Amino acid sequence: METDILAVEDIVGGYGKQTVLNGTSFRVARGAITTVIGPNGAGKSTVFKAVFGLLRVQRGRVVFDGREVTNLDPRRLLELGISYVPQGRNVFPELTVLHNLELGATAAGRDANVAGRIESLMERFPMLRRKAGAQASTLSGGEQKLLEIARGLLLEPKLMLIDEPSIGLSPLLVKETFGILQDLRAKGVSILMVEQNAKRALEISDFGVVLELGRTRIEAAAGAILADPRVGQLFLGGHIAGS
Amino acid sequence: MLLWQTSQTINFAQGEFVMLPAFFVLAAMKFGGLSFPMAMLAGFAVSLLVLGLLFKRLVVEPVIRHGVLPLVISTIALAILMKEGVKEFYAADAQPFPAAWATTNLQVAGMVVSVQNLVIIAVAALAVAALQYFLAGTRTGRSMQATAQNPALARVLGIPVGRMVLYTFLINAGLVALASFLVSPIYLAKFTNGETLGLVAFVAAIVGGFNQVRGAIAGGLLLGVVDNFVAAYLSAQYRAAIPLFLLIAVILLRPQGLLGRVEERTV
Numbered sequence: 001m002e003t004d005i006l007a008v009e010d011i012v013g014g015y016g017k018q019t020v021l022n023g024t025s026f027r028v029a030r031g032a033i034t035t036v037i038g039p040n041g042a043g044k045s046t047v048f049k050a051v052f053g054l055l056r057v058q059r060g061r062v063v064f065d066g067r068e069v070t071n072l073d074p075r076r077l078l079e080l081g082i083s084y085v086p087q088g089r090n091v092f093p094e095l096t097v098l099h100n101l102e103l104g105a106t107a108a109g110r111d112a113n114v115a116g117r118i119e120s121l122m123e124r125f126p127m128l129r130r131k132a133g134a135q136a137s138t139l140s141g142g143e144q145k146l147l148e149i150a151r152g153l154l155l156e157p158k159l160m161l162i163d164e165p166s167i168g169l170s171p172l173l174v175k176e177t178f179g180i181l182q183d184l185r186a187k188g189v190s191i192l193m194v195e196q197n198a199k200r201a202l203e204i205s206d207f208g209v210v211l212e213l214g215r216t217r218i219e220a221a222a223g224a225i226l227a228d229p230r231v232g233q234l235f236l237g238g239h240i241a242g243s
Numbered sequence: 244m245l246l247w248q249t250s251q252t253i254n255f256a257q258g259e260f261v262m263l264p265a266f267f268v269l270a271a272m273k274f275g276g277l278s279f280p281m282a283m284l285a286g287f288a289v290s291l292l293v294l295g296l297l298f299k300r301l302v303v304e305p306v307i308r309h310g311v312l313p314l315v316i317s318t319i320a321l322a323i324l325m326k327e328g329v330k331e332f333y334a335a336d337a338q339p340f341p342a343a344w345a346t347t348n349l350q351v352a353g354m355v356v357s358v359q360n361l362v363i364i365a366v367a368a369l370a371v372a373a374l375q376y377f378l379a380g381t382r383t384g385r386s387m388q389a390t391a392q393n394p395a396l397a398r399v400l401g402i403p404v405g406r407m408v409l410y411t412f413l414i415n416a417g418l419v420a421l422a423s424f425l426v427s428p429i430y431l432a433k434f435t436n437g438e439t440l441g442l443v444a445f446v447a448a449i450v451g452g453f454n455q456v457r458g459a460i461a462g463g464l465l466l467g468v469v470d471n472f473v474a475a476y477l478s479a480q481y482r483a484a485i486p487l488f489l490l491i492a493v494i495l496l497r498p499q500g501l502l503g504r505v506e507e508r509t510v
């Protein structure tokens with residue numbers, strides 16, 4: 001078994017004529033949390049879209065769990081064990097919480113015990129049971145994020161891509177959300193996340209990747225990135241050093 | 244309405260879509276020599292094919308790439324094409340269309356009620372109930388709603404978006420054919436039918452709230468009731484003005500529609 005769950009190798013891609021990823025490369029270790037940081041517009045979300053088959057990779061390769069998955073369809077990637085929680089709000093507002101959850105199991109095999117998995121997710125996140133019948137639009141921002149993460153777990157993924165989970169959440173909820181990610185890691189799920197809140201994210205991460213203008217600038221252990229003076233200056237306006 | 248949500252546009256030929264299936268049936272009887280029930284089946288199948296599949300493949304998909312406005316214009320052009328096509332190749336005058344049910348009247352508590360109207364209301368209510376059940380009560384139905392509400396997210400979750408959109412078009416075509424078979428015995432099949440029907444459907448949708456299936460249906464029912472009420476008790480002359488009057492009232496008082504919600508879009 002390979003030690004890395006995901007390898008992004010020299011990928012190029014963009015929107016129309018605009019190239020955003022200029023040969024991006026990094027690795028995601030199995031059973032660890034890896035956080036991608038970088039300034040706005042660096043291409044962090046774009047890398048996730050490229051890995052998840054939502055944006056065409058024009059050059060380079062994506063290797064997941066030892067097999068090449070470059071430009072595979074999202075459906076196929078879900079079946080192989082990747083799930084993706086995009087940036088922003090990602091619920092179907094006019095469907096109930098339960099039905100939103102259920103749709104996360106669309107790609108499940110026929111013999112998957114979806115009801116059992118929903119039950120155990122509700123056990124773990126009681127809010128989901130309490131609000132099961134409510135329209136998703138009535139949830140608070142934190143509750144919606146929780147619903148999205150739970151929905152992403154329905155297929156029992158090996159790797160979860162999660163884009164800015166803490167955006168718009170109160171400090172308490174950020175802590176709770178990061179706590180959930182740490183629990184997941186303890187259960188063996190590999191996590192690749194993008195975070196604006198770089199200091200907090202790196203503190204719970206094993207590895208960090210610094211992206212700038214669609215290229216990998218630094219790839220190292222999270223602690224080393226936190227301690228790297230270049231990071232604070234270059235990308236976070238002294239945010240790491242200051243807070 | 245689901246169609247409007249999924250393709251993010253308004254089909255200005257919807258009225259003509261209701262006009263046409265009756266002519267499919269008439270043509271099947273006249274040229275194909277089919278009996279009325281067989282012709283209805285054939286007309287239904289042709290409607291699914293032409294107004295569902297071909298409309299999606301040949302009109303919506305190639306045009307939507309260029310934006311919503313070109314599609315709106317295309318559907319307007321399609322409406323004219325369908326109207327003129329029927330006029331040129333079938334008939335310019337109103338054609339009698341057989342009813343699949345009794346056309347007698349009943350006396351109920353001193354009022355005259357036509358069996359025809361009762362059948363229409365019953366079948367329409369049944370179709371609406373079945374549609375509601377399908378959309379809300381089945382996995383596939385909810386996947387269709389999900390696709391309408393946020394197609395990008397639906398794709399991320401592995402929902403077969405293309406297939407859901409196709410179902411939406413087929414259901415729309417099926418409903419349109421049903422409406423055609425119900426309405427044509429009363430109004431007769433005529434190439435201009437789409438104009439009135441389209442206006443009424445459009446207004447019903449706005450009255451009820453564009454983003455809600457329930458709203459559009461409620462709007463349609465309200466419109467029907469008020470319309471008949473005015474025709475019966477005031478004057479049939481004012482009848483045509485009723486949808487517009489209601490439309491203005493609703494836009495002024497409740498811009499989001501009767502049951503609609505204020506649109507709230509996040510990226």
Ligand SMILES: Nc1ncnc2c1ncn2[C@@H]1O[C@H](COP(=O)(O)OP(=O)(O)OP(=O)(O)O)[C@@H](O)[C@H]1O
Binds near residue numbers: 015043047
């Ligand atoms: N759908 C799109 N169409 C065209 N250009 C886009 C699109 N999405 C992003 N871009 C552009 O691609 C570049 C990278 O965007 P991306 O969303 O990957 O940045 P990011 O690193 O995630 O930034 P943020 O921290 O703001 O989320 C930006 O210049 C952005 O304007």
Ligand SMILES: [Mg+2]
Binds near residue numbers: 046163
């Ligand atoms: Mg981003």
